[in-house]
Amino acid sequence: MAARPSWNGHLRLSLVACPVSLFPATTSAHDVRFHLINPETGNRIRTKTFDADGEEVERKDLVRGFEIEKDEYILLTDDEIKSVRLESTRSIDIERFVDAAEIDRIFWNDPYYLVPDGKAGVDAFVVIRTAMESAGKVALARVVMGTRERIVAIEPREVGMLLTTLRTHDEVRASDELFEDIPNRKADAGMIEIAERIIAQKQGSFEPSEFTDRYEEALRALIASKRDGDGGGTKSAPPREDNVIDLMEALRRSLEGSSDKPAKRVAAKAKPAAKAKPAPKKTPPKAPPKKAPPRKRAASR
Secondary structure, three states: OOOOOOEEEEEEEOOEEEEEEEEEOOOOOOOOOOOOEOOOOOOEOOOOEEOOOOOEEOHHHOOEEEEEEOOEEEEEOHHHHHOOOOHHHOEEEEEEEEOHHHOOHHHEEEEEEEEEOOHHHHHHHHHHHHHHHHHOOEEEEEEEEOOEEEEEEEEEEOOEEEEEEEOOHHHOOOOHHHHOOOOOOOOOHHHHHHHHHHHHHOOOOOOHHHOOOHHHHHHHHHHHHHHOOOOOOOOOOOOOOOOOOOHHHHHHHHHHOOOOHHHHHHHHHHOOHHHHOHHHHHOOOOHHHHHHHHHHHHHHO
16 A cells, blocks of 8 residues: 655745655554453443533534633634645745754654655756755755644755654753753763773664564563463563662673673774783783793703
8 A cells, every 4th residue: 555645745945846745754553552442341442522511522523722711712613724824834945954963963853755746846856856965955944744834854865855854942841950960070080991991892883673672572472472372471571770889890890791792893993902901911920930941951851
């Protein structure tokens, strides 16, 4: 079944425009979903809508209301809401270009694939994408999705483009209140050096396929076991509750306990082994030199 676009309209760069469609770049189709079931009957629970007086109402008959006082609302119909639609409801007008590094990662939100809508706009789409690729910048624009106007960042991706909605300044909480109690002091240099070596041991590349939702996998295993009649499934180990008292000792154990061989090779390139473990290099064995002379005299006779 072909994917359905989330939005249709036009992409505009000054006087150049082309029809485009937006498709979500992520999916929740593989998520484990549950329904509420009455265990006595096995029937699924159905939700009904009631007003404050207990009268059942149909959802199709309801309108939207904005509360201005306690239990006092301004009512708006769908037609009234549509009457204030902005131009960005049906178009994505590129307003400026910025470096991607200028956009703090906390503002990035949901990604969408931006593709031409029909063959008629392909040439204009390719022109805009190629020009953006040459500029090496991220385009900022606005688009109405649902009932909200969103700031979006657009960037070339392969032969298409990637559009990512951005959070507004009001949507991002300030960190001052949460960070103010964290002491601003220097950590022990020796501990930092060990922590840096642990980081070097664990260096690697990002492989998305290696990261899975282990909780969801456990849920699927539980469901499968009950379906097959096992009844219980497998029980995961409880979370660790380490009581770390000696931070330096914990760091040393972490460094010694690493078993990632490829990571150790990376660490060896970052720091010579002589610097990592100086003690064995400086302490030569004493027993062999004392026994060597007698063996040589015996050979000469």
